[in-house]
Amino acid sequence: MPIRALCPLNKGAELVQDRGQDTLPPEGLTALLERAATGEGGAWSELVSIYGRRVFALARSRLHSQEAAEEVTQSVFVTVARKVTGGEYRESGRFEAWLFRVAMNRVRDEIRRRRRSMVESNGHDQDLTCPIDRPGVSDEDVQALRAAMATLSDADREIIELRHHGGLSFREIAELTGEPMGTLLARHHRALRKLRDLMEAPADENEMESSR
Amino acid sequence: MSDTSFQNDPGIELVEQALDALGRAHRAQPDAGFEARILDAVQREVLMPQPLSFAHARERSWWRDRVVLASAASMLIVASIALMLWSSKPSIGPVPGPIARGDTLTPAEEVDELIATVAWLQQDLPNLNSLNERAASIGGLDESLFDQAEEALLETEESI
Numbered sequence: 001m002p003i004r005a006l007c008p009l010n011k012g013a014e015l016v017q018d019r020g021q022d023t024l025p026p027e028g029l030t031a032l033l034e035r036a037a038t039g040e041g042g043a044w045s046e047l048v049s050i051y052g053r054r055v056f057a058l059a060r061s062r063l064h065s066q067e068a069a070e071e072v073t074q075s076v077f078v079t080v081a082r083k084v085t086g087g088e089y090r091e092s093g094r095f096e097a098w099l100f101r102v103a104m105n106r107v108r109d110e111i112r113r114r115r116r117s118m119v120e121s122n123g124h125d126q127d128l129t130c131p132i133d134r135p136g137v138s139d140e141d142v143q144a145l146r147a148a149m150a151t152l153s154d155a156d157r158e159i160i161e162l163r164h165h166g167g168l169s170f171r172e173i174a175e176l177t178g179e180p181m182g183t184l185l186a187r188h189h190r191a192l193r194k195l196r197d198l199m200e201a202p203a204d205e206n207e208m209e210s211s212r
Numbered sequence: 213m214s215d216t217s218f219q220n221d222p223g224i225e226l227v228e229q230a231l232d233a234l235g236r237a238h239r240a241q242p243d244a245g246f247e248a249r250i251l252d253a254v255q256r257e258v259l260m261p262q263p264l265s266f267a268h269a270r271e272r273s274w275w276r277d278r279v280v281l282a283s284a285a286s287m288l289i290v291a292s293i294a295l296m297l298w299s300s301k302p303s304i305g306p307v308p309g310p311i312a313r314g315d316t317l318t319p320a321e322e323v324d325e326l327i328a329t330v331a332w333l334q335q336d337l338p339n340l341n342s343l344n345e346r347a348a349s350i351g352g353l354d355e356s357l358f359d360q361a362e363e364a365l366l367e368t369e370e371s372i
Contacts, residue, residue: 054248078258167235189221196223
């Protein structure tokens with residue numbers, strides 16, 4: 001069954017496909033944000049439909065908990081709605097970068113809170129119920145990938161998650177992190193190579209890497 | 213999603229594909245009510261105004277604002293002073309009523325009234341000619357004359 005059939009998006013706006021993500025063209029997003037700033041419920045419904053699952057995926061990858069990821073997603077949208085309706089956000093074509101910066105900060109806060117309360121995950125996640133829909137990628141590959149991602153530095157892991165789970169372009173990630181595009185591409189490539197090496201290495205070596 | 217070339221790095225493309233697949237799986241995980249729950253939180257927390265509770269209303273009372281409170285006190289003081297000044301201002305013109313109207317005299321009437329009053333006083337004065345004659349005869353006052361003059365003055369005072 002196609003994954004879209006399992007988890008359909010509510011398309012109230014003129015969406016376009018960008019790198020496999022549903023998104024809006026710039027002029028459509030500006031008009032939508034103008035409506036959202038007035039507190040129009042329909043506009044917020046569209047924003048949640050477009051970005052809600054992308055924010056969720058970002059939080060879900062790091063927090064390893066569907067419940068915690070949904071709580072973070074709610075918190076992110078409440079924060080964004082307060083700032084947009086309160087006039088604190090001025091649209092300048094960087095809404096996605098700003099939205100995901102809010103999301104990353106909220107995820108970091110949640111991780112710090114968990115560390116204080118000793119609820120740290122070991123990176124293993126058995127809670128993912130949706131099937132992997134990519135030919136040639138097995139469930140074992142995904143489990144190995146998750147274990148390998150847990151060994152990345154926080155900075156490298158954030159780039160991977162923003163790019164592949166949040167669906168952001170490198171330009172948007174550069175705006176979000178403040179890093180030059182060249183540096184960002186190099187770090188992304190280096191992180192991919194490290195993941196590949198870890199996934200190809202025997203399991204016992206990965207465990208040693210994880211425990212470092 | 214791959215927009216980079218990894219021809220010199222075999223195996224990396226597979227990693228990217230696995231990452232993309234994992235991202236899609238994460239995005240597909242929430243149930244169909246996910247968006248409604250997020251939107252409900254936004255509406256509840258931001259879009260729908262909360263009714264003011266009594267405690268909240270007390271916190272936002274105007275008298276908790278020092279500037280507003282000072283302005284109100286100033287206005288009250290000014291109003292009190294204005295009221296005091298207005299109430300103490302003397303009335304203009306004669307006091308209405310029959311007595312006041314009866315006492316009102318023209319200047320000519322006031323002169324006639326004064327002449328009549330002096331004439332009335334002169335009628336009641338005792339005749340002091342005998343005292344004047346006796347004083348002239350002896351060239352001064354003796355004790356008996358003094359007593360007579362005192363008695364005549366006292367009678368005159370009482371009659372007036």
